[in-house]
Amino acid sequence: MAGLSLVLARLVLKQPVSAEDRLPFGVFLALGIWMTWLYGPLGL
Numbered sequence: 001m002a003g004l005s006l007v008l009a010r011l012v013l014k015q016p017v018s019a020e021d022r023l024p025f026g027v028f029l030a031l032g033i034w035m036t037w038l039y040g041p042l043g044l
Contacts, residue, residue, distance in 0.1 A: 002028045 003023055010017050 002031045 003025075006023065006028075007017055
């Protein structure tokens with residue numbers, strides 16, 4: 001979700017988004033792990 005929010009923010013700010021754009025995957029992965037650790041898995 002964090003990665004998609006970055007893409008949506010770029011679209012709202014009228015910045016070009018293409019399939020060749022590189023996103024920093026590690027930052028979004030760490031954010032997702034932290035949110036899961038903080039709030040627990042969604043299924044439980």
